[in-house]
Amino acid sequence: MVTPRSLAELIEDDDVMEAEEIEDTDRDCPECGGDVVSVGYMPSVTEYVTGYKCQECDWYETDRD
Numbered sequence: 242m243v244t245p246r247s248l249a250e251l252i253e254d255d256d257v258m259e260a261e262e263i264e265d266t267d268r269d270c271p272e273c274g275g276d277v278v279s280v281g282y283m284p285s286v287t288e289y290v291t292g293y294k295c296q297e298c299d300w301y302e303t304d305r306d
């Protein structure tokens with residue numbers, strides 16, 4: 242079972258402080274065309290990141306510049 246926190250930690254490749262609900266997006270994965278979900282999380286008290294993860298393959302990214 243994927244939880245918001247476990248998904249955020251996979252995307253961040255580190256512990257996160259908080260994670261919001263996993264949400265569906267209209268995006269398609271650039272690698273395989275699969276469905277992409279998003280999760281907002283806080284890797285630290287001063288930072289809020291939205292992470293994106295493909296449900297079909299290992300692709301993920303964040304909205305960091």
Ligand SMILES: [Zn+2]
Nearest residue numbers: 270273295298
């Ligand atoms: Zn994919």
